Amino acid sequence: MFRQTLTCGLLAVSGLAAPAYATEDGTRITITGEFIDTWCYFSGVMGSTDSVVGTSHHTCATWCSAGGVPVGLLTEDGKVYMVLKIEGDTNNNGGDTLLNLASDTITADGLAYERDGLNYIVVEKVVSNAGITRLSHEDFGAIPPFAVPEPKE
Amino acid sequence: MTMGNHMKTAAVLLTVLATPSFAQDFSAGSEAKSWNLYSEVPARFDATVVDLMCNMTGDCPADCGGGTRQLALLRSADNVLVFPMKNNQPAFTGAANELQPFCGKAVEVDGLLLDDPEIGAQNMYLLQRIREVGTEEWIKANRWTKDWEAAHPEAAGDGPWFNRDPRVQAEIATNGYFGLGLEQDAVILKELFP
Numbered sequence: 001m002f003r004q005t006l007t008c009g010l011l012a013v014s015g016l017a018a019p020a021y022a023t024e025d026g027t028r029i030t031i032t033g034e035f036i037d038t039w040c041y042f043s044g045v046m047g048s049t050d051s052v053v054g055t056s057h058h059t060c061a062t063w064c065s066a067g068g069v070p071v072g073l074l075t076e077d078g079k080v081y082m083v084l085k086i087e088g089d090t091n092n093n094g095g096d097t098l099l100n101l102a103s104d105t106i107t108a109d110g111l112a113y114e115r116d117g118l119n120y121i122v123v124e125k126v127v128s129n130a131g132i133t134r135l136s137h138e139d140f141g142a143i144p145p146f147a148v149p150e151p152k153e
Numbered sequence: 154m155t156m157g158n159h160m161k162t163a164a165v166l167l168t169v170l171a172t173p174s175f176a177q178d179f180s181a182g183s184e185a186k187s188w189n190l191y192s193e194v195p196a197r198f199d200a201t202v203v204d205l206m207c208n209m210t211g212d213c214p215a216d217c218g219g220g221t222r223q224l225a226l227l228r229s230a231d232n233v234l235v236f237p238m239k240n241n242q243p244a245f246t247g248a249a250n251e252l253q254p255f256c257g258k259a260v261e262v263d264g265l266l267l268d269d270p271e272i273g274a275q276n277m278y279l280l281q282r283i284r285e286v287g288t289e290e291w292i293k294a295n296r297w298t299k300d301w302e303a304a305h306p307e308a309a310g311d312g313p314w315f316n317r318d319p320r321v322q323a324e325i326a327t328n329g330y331f332g333l334g335l336e337q338d339a340v341i342l343k344e345l346f347p
Contacts, residue, residue: 026210039238039247042267042274044191049272055341058332060245062324063315068247068297070223070238080273082236084206084223091221092206093249099320103332113209116234117275120209132332141345148330150346 026111026122031081033073034105034134035098037064038080041072051143054103054134059147061102068094073108073121081112081121105133177231185264185281192269196278199286200226200235200262202255208234217256224252226262226278235266239279245315246297248280259286264294 037060039045040052051057053074065071071092072080084090089097107127113120142148183195205225207213217224226235237248241264264281267274282291301314308317315321329338 038277042269042272042277043188043193043239043279044269045188055331055333058328059321059325059330062321063245063318064247066318066321067245067315068223068249069245070236070247078273082205082223084209090206090212090218092223093218093221093247095221096320099324102324111210115209117273118234118236118277120205122206122210137331137341137345142330148342148345151342 026113028109029112029121030107030109030127031073031075031112031121032105032107033075033081035061035065035083035101035103036072036074036080037061037069037102038072038082039064039069041074041080046143047140051136051140054136055132056136056140056143057147058103058132059142060144062099063147065099065102066094071098071102073106073123079119081119084113084120084122086123087126101129103132103134105130179228179230179266183263188265188279190265190267190279192267192274193265193279194268195264196266197261197263198226199229199259201229201259202252202257203227203234204256205234205236217253220250220253222249223247224249224256226252226260229259233276235276235278237262237264237278237280240297241279241281241294242297244298244313248278248294250297250300251280251283251294255283255285260284261286263291 034053036053037057040060041049046052071083073083074080083092083098085092086097089095092098106129108123109125109127110121110123179196179198180194183197185195187193203225204213204217205223208225226237228235237252240246240248240251260283262280262283265279267277280294282293284291298314308319310317329335331338331341
């Protein structure tokens with residue numbers, strides 16, 4: 001009996017575990033968020049999360065986007081969606097579309113996915129783009145400071 | 154043992170088996186070097202290199218997108234999808250280029266996991282070295298800048314790649330260092346460098 005119970009339990013675990021190439025339908029959502037450099041945001045390598053968003057971090061966000069660091073959409077409630085695709089452009093490893101939108105705040109329609117604690121989004125349509133709205137340079141200057149060279153006389 | 158006890162034992166076992174990834178310690182044998190990050194945890198584990206977009210949506214080109222997509226590590230021990238966000242170069246560079254040659258392959262990786270649930274950092278990874286399962290030699294996750302140099306011979310010169318990258322230079326030339334346009338940029342620069 002115990003073996004049967006155990007077998008049922010293990011089968012239940014196997015059933016819960018997703019296969020290697022599981023596909024899901026995604027959940028349709030509309031969100032407003034800022035395109036961020038996820039490595040600097042989550043690792044804390046440059047300082048607090050407040051300092052690595054908006055204008056203070058724009059040049060670094062551009063570097064990271066061009067460098068293939070994953071781009072995320074940070075919503076007002078602090079949730080970050082890793083961007084898988086944006087308006088038909090599947091290049092999220094240094095692609096032009098995401099590079100050109102670095103630090104912008106957009107409203108997007110798309111499909112959201114969740115896996116192992118991380119959120120992902122396929123942006124099907126950028127509904128509106130408010131540009132860069134977070135003036136973080138007022139509090140932090142440039143992060144990192146060497147991102148902005150001192151102007152030559 | 155009663156039926157009730159059997160069920161309790163099975164329930165405990167299920168709970169243990171279904172516990173999230175960080176209940177497990179993947180630091181054994183890791184030679185990952187610290188980056189002095191607040192939430193870093195050394196982690197060495199076996200995994201399969203997968204295409205994230207494919208994994209989520211079923212859009213699955215044969216070659217994981219040929220270098221245009223973010224790739225992930227499906228950890229063998231617990232089927233958790235780990236997202237490598239950073240390679241081993243302190244140069245604002247991601248990990249997808251390092252993983253691309255291993256698309257669909259079983260690999261062993263060594264690096265640093267991020268574990269900071271307060272800000273949502275979990276199952277994120279800094280990849281330091283990788284090897285295909287069954288091979289001896291580790292490969293350092295340092296190829297990104299070589300790939301960039303090969304792709305941008307016109308930008309050869311001194312200094313880090315990000316100060317020579319044509320697309321980055323174009324963005325700064327158009328929108329300034331703070332992204333608000335050149336006029337506003339000049340005002341901010343005067344404030345920062347009076």
